[in-house]
Amino acid sequence: MAEAISLISDNQTPTGRLVTSALIVVVxxxxxxxxxxxxxxxxxxxxxxxxARKINRYVIAVIAILAIGLVWRAFAxxxxxxxxxxGAGLAFALQEVIGAxxxxxxxxxxxLYRVGDRIEMAGVRGDVIDVTLLRTKVMEIGSSVxxxxxxxxxxxxxxxxVAISNxxxxxxxxxxxxxxxxxxxxxxWIPVSRRSDWKEAERIMKEEAEIVSRTxxxxxxxxxxxxxxxxxxxxxxxRVFLRITDNWMELSARLIVPVRSARTVKDGVMRRISxxxxxxxxxxxxETVEATVRVPGD
Numbered sequence: 627m628a629e630a631i632s633l634i635s636d637n638q639t640p641t642g643r644l645v646t647s648a649l650i651v652v653v654x655x656x657x658x659x660x661x662x663x664x665x666x667x668x669x670x671x672x673x674x675x676x677x678a679r680k681i682n683r684y685v686i687a688v689i690a691i692l693a694i695g696l697v698w699r700a701f702a703x704x705x706x707x708x709x710x711x712x713g714a715g716l717a718f719a720l721q722e723v724i725g726a727x728x729x730x731x732x733x734x735x736x737x738l739y740r741v742g743d744r745i746e747m748a749g750v751r752g753d754v755i756d757v758t759l760l761r762t763k764v765m766e767i768g769s770s771v772x773x774x775x776x777x778x779x780x781x782x783x784x785x786x787x788v789a790i791s792n793x794x795x796x797x798x799x800x801x802x803x804x805x806x807x808x809x810x811x812x813x814x815w816i817p818v819s820r821r822s823d824w825k826e827a828e829r830i831m832k833e834e835a836e837i838v839s840r841t842x843x844x845x846x847x848x849x850x851x852x853x854x855x856x857x858x859x860x861x862x863x864x865r866v867f868l869r870i871t872d873n874w875m876e877l878s879a880r881l882i883v884p885v886r887s888a889r890t891v892k893d894g895v896m897r898r899i900s901x902x903x904x905x906x907x908x909x910x911x912x913e914t915v916e917a918t919v920r921v922p923g924d
Contacts, residue, residue, distance in 0.1 A: 729792030
């Protein structure tokens with residue numbers, strides 16, 4: 627027993643260092659098994675228990691390697707160099723983490739967005755549901771145009787939660803749809819055949835746009851924004867714009883709607899306009915080719 631204790635305490639000879647290293651390995655294994663058993667007893671969720679066991683394994687392995695390195699004096703005379711290299715490597719490996727933490731500070735102090743805001747960042751549009759130290763979690767909404775990255779063609783939830791690194795607040799534009807001005811300008815464009823009464827179509831579209839436009843609420847929101855930022859006062863009233871093309875008369879109705887009900891409002895407007903166009907005999911144009919076939923002798 628005395629000889630074994632002497633070998634363990636002897637870190638000057640290779641034999642003593644081998645014995646001490648073996649003892650460190652044995653202690654590390656026993657410690658890992660004990661902590662794993664404790665985790666199985668204390669943590670009921672299988673997924674959390676799995677991650678806790680992996681962290682336990684990595685931490686004990688790193689401590690054991692450092693202890694063996696000290697026994698064999700691997701760091702003797704080179705501690706400053708090793709610490710410098712370790713610090714440089716750690717900073718390089720954690721540059722994304724450091725950038726994400728700086729981005730979190732940018733979100734908090736800069737007021738870029740908060741939980742509940744509708745934003746678009748890093749190509750993802752949705753409602754912010756959580757802002758952590760490293761990531762912003764967004765409940766994704768669909769794209770308002772065809773050909774987007776989602777299968778939902780409208781500003782409604784897709785069901786996916788997207789985690790975005792806070793570092794993107796420095797590298798990508800951040801669009802906030804509801805921070806101060808909780809409304810958006812929407813446009814509804816309809817091609818009207820040249821054979822139809824486009825002035826009557828314009829009147830119908832303007833009436834429907836005026837019905838749904840929340841101009842009073844939008845004006846109040848705009849006044850709040852102007853008090854915070856030196857902005858020129860924009861035009862708030864609904865309007866219909868005309869553009870003449872080679873094939874039809876294109877009418878674009880511009881209206882203001884709450885950002886979270888834009889799709890529902892547009893759906894109602896389009897249905898009513900379609901019904902009123904049918905009643906007025908106004909033809910919606912399409913890209914078709916009319917061909918007249920003449921039979922010889924007719």
